Amino acid sequence: MNCFTLSKPAADFILGIDIGGTNTVFGLVNEAGKIHNKGHLPTEHFLKPEDLIKSILDVLQSWKKQGLINTMPQLAGIGAPNAGMPDSIIDNPPNLKWKGKIPFGKLFTEITGINCVLTNDANASALGELHYGSRRKIKNFVYVTLGTGLGCGIVMNGELVTGINGFAGELGHTIIMQHGRMCGCGRRGCLEQYCSANGLVKSYLEILKNSGSEIYQNVINDPPDAEGICSRALAGDEAAFYSFKYTGELLGLALANSVAYTSPEAVFLAGELSDSGELLMAPLIQSFERNLFHPYKSTVKLMRASFDAKESAILGAAALAKKELIIV
Ligand SMILES: [Zn+2]
Missing domain, CATH: 3.30.420.40 (ATPase, nucleotide binding domain)
Structure with a gap:
């Protein structure tokens, strides 16, 4: 049902997630914009957004259990169709099975305990290009x-x-x-x-x-x-x-x-x-x-663009979480 690319990340990383109509891909992004552990799940198999979120949490917990990560991530950036800031809602996404205004950010934090921010998936990819692309x-x-x-x-x-x-x-x-x-x-x-x-x-x-x-x-x-x-x-x-x-x-x-x-x-x-x-x-x-x-x-x-759109979205969503959620 899922597969992963694994390597032990540094302690300081942010979870970047790209929710697409077919697949949801995610990874742990370090300060330099390198994606460490990577996973993907088939979005269309999850009839409710809560089920997808629980499965992402299961993957993170399995990484921790296996000693592949030292701690759970504290922050997440999420790119999704028809997602908007500042309310972290996914609004009637045409390519997803979930309908209506979905309070995805709220659900994600309630289920995982991880603070998050949402943006439109293409916006997340644009941010990946801006922060980590080859023509910065x-x-x-x-x-x-x-x-x-x-x-x-x-x-x-x-x-x-x-x-x-x-x-x-x-x-x-x-x-x-x-x-x-x-x-x-x-x-x-x-x-x-x-x-x-x-x-x-x-x-x-x-x-x-x-x-x-x-x-x-x-x-x-x-x-x-x-x-x-x-x-x-x-x-x-x-x-x-x-x-x-x-x-x-x-x-x-x-x-x-x-x-x-x-x-x-x-x-x-x-x-x-x-x-x-x-x-x-x-x-x-x-x-x-x-x-x-x-x-x-x-x-x-x-x-x-410098990266595949989904990889760029993981990077960009993580960069957005760093900007919006870390108070310096
Ligand atoms: Zn249209």
Whole structure:
């Protein structure tokens, strides 16, 4: 049910947790930003948030029992979908089974005895890049994760932009297509319905259907995932190729718009879809440069993030806990 990477951490460490729709990953982060003991649990197996929290506690206790850690962590930072500060609530997460406003932070501290702070998962990943990334001189950036959905965190002047309720930077829920695809947020045409792993699959099916391709009937009941569409494009499937081109062009436009209202030094990309290579990056870079507001032409870097998005979220959540919960 779970597996771990283990090494004995220093005494001074913070628990970083990333709750995703499929997996929850966590680790103990030391002062230098190195993740020591690592664990993961299948989020979708836990019908209640309390059950997931108890399982995380079980893992921590087993590490202590085995002598892999000397003491239990005192602090935790948690990245989760639709999570906001300062109330540490997860609010109707579209990709999790748990519904309503979940007082996750309160539950976590009650069950584990560990003080915690919550933020949106993409914000946590952005903080990981800010504090531990390979280009830490960059203090103004937009961080985008292209996974099942599209997450985004914005860092300006070395600080995460949170807005009044912690939901600032939700680029995935800006509308790119009027009367477009239905989104889990209840509106139509949101960017993440187009520029994400799920969005790519929808585009592929649409292109096949509209072109009258016979492949459509073969795949409609069991469509390939983003990786499968990537393989098909590389094997010469034109619809697969054009679905990447369409995704890249729309994303380039949206990212160019984000530059106009944030004035960043860089835009970082992470997440499974950003691993698609030239299929996505060629149309994306072209569209980004073409649509940039002229003061930013050829000045804003579009590049891969330093870490995998989940690893970055563990690091960033721990950094947030250190900032918010340690009184100096
Ligand atoms: Zn939406």
